[in-house]
Amino acid sequence: MGNARVSANKSAAHDYVLGQSVGAARRLEIQDSHFADVSEKLLDELALRPHDRVIELGCGPGGLSRRILRRLGAGGVLIGVDASECLLAQARNSLGKLGPARFETVASDISMLGEWLDGADVVVGRAVLHHVPMVEIMIGRLRTRLRPGTRVGFIEPDFRAPLARLAFLEASGRTELAPLRVWGEVINQLYLVKRLSPDVGASLARSLEAAGYSCVRAGWSECRSNELMIENMLMFYDEVRDQLQALNLLKADEIDRQQGLLRGLDPEALPAAWGAHYCASVA
Numbered sequence: 368m369g370n371a372r373v374s375a376n377k378s379a380a381h382d383y384v385l386g387q388s389v390g391a392a393r394r395l396e397i398q399d400s401h402f403a404d405v406s407e408k409l410l411d412e413l414a415l416r417p418h419d420r421v422i423e424l425g426c427g428p429g430g431l432s433r434r435i436l437r438r439l440g441a442g443g444v445l446i447g448v449d450a451s452e453c454l455l456a457q458a459r460n461s462l463g464k465l466g467p468a469r470f471e472t473v474a475s476d477i478s479m480l481g482e483w484l485d486g487a488d489v490v491v492g493r494a495v496l497h498h499v500p501m502v503e504i505m506i507g508r509l510r511t512r513l514r515p516g517t518r519v520g521f522i523e524p525d526f527r528a529p530l531a532r533l534a535f536l537e538a539s540g541r542t543e544l545a546p547l548r549v550w551g552e553v554i555n556q557l558y559l560v561k562r563l564s565p566d567v568g569a570s571l572a573r574s575l576e577a578a579g580y581s582c583v584r585a586g587w588s589e590c591r592s593n594e595l596m597i598e599n600m601l602m603f604y605d606e607v608r609d610q611l612q613a614l615n616l617l618k619a620d621e622i623d624r625q626q627g628l629l630r631g632l633d634p635e636a637l638p639a640a641w642g643a644h645y646c647a648s649v650a
């Protein structure tokens with residue numbers, strides 16, 4: 368691995384807006400349960416075969432990786448690529464001996480489209496594209512790195528569309544929903560300030576088609592609100608507390624107040640606060 372790649376990796380891990388600790392992995396585990404149905408749907412659409420060589424972009428601690436590995440056989444390989452060595456270590460610890468397929472990890476900035484893409488039958492990523500600035504450029508370049516026929520699919524969270532219903536309900540009298548609306552505003556604002564792509568999922572199918580991918584299939588679903596969703600939101604505030612203050616998005620006492628309001632909600636009586644886009648295609 369050349370020096371240029373190493374420094375790019377460090378920078379991508381350093382720039383990552385969310386946490387990389389064991390606590391952050393717990394939040395991603397919760398996220399995996401929210402994305403369970405859409406994840407299995409995407410893997411069905413990609414028609415994984417036991418011998419496939421699958422490259423997973425931004426695998427993190429391995430929630431989607433586990434689902435992929437369950438579908439691969441002894442000849443299959445999953446390469447998990449992520450900028451965070453800490454999250455990759457957690458993925459190796461929990462999945463390294465799962466078998467029968469081989470699981471390997473690569474520490475890299477995915478936007479560098481490195482040699483780890485060579486020979487891919489499938490390229491997949493969940494909740495990672497929105498962390499890459501102007502990710503449409505990477506999506507276009509990615510197609511030139513793949514063999515024609517490579518199956519490509521992504522899942523991206525939607526923190527935007529559900530805000531419309533939350534705002535309607537809140538303005539119609541359900542004022543207790545304000546902390547869900549504030550959380551949605553804050554996560555979008557944080558990503559926008561960081562020049563990330565928080566709403567890439569909504570136009571992903573169009574982007575894939577524009578780059579020449581074929582057989583583009585897309586769908587959207589809501590994620591059910593429950594106790595785990597509230598826990599996820601509380602952990603998000605903990606992970607980015609310092610950044611929210613430094614960027615003047617929320618002051619410390621307001622973060623505490625929002626967390627208190629979230630804790631006071633009845634988790635089973637809430638509308639969806641986020642959704643998920645999926646897109647499957649062929650390079």
Ligand SMILES: C[S@@+](CC[C@H](N)C(=O)[O-])C[C@H]1O[C@@H](n2cnc3c(N)ncnc32)[C@H](O)[C@@H]1O
Pocket residue numbers: 379383395398399424425426427428429430431448449450451454475476477478492493494495498499
């Ligand atoms: C929200 S997490 C999702 C993790 C995993 N895909 C999942 O669904 O549980 C985003 C992941 O993308 C990784 N990531 C963000 N930007 C990256 C980049 N430029 N290159 C490589 N990995 C990146 C982060 O380290 C993190 O593990």
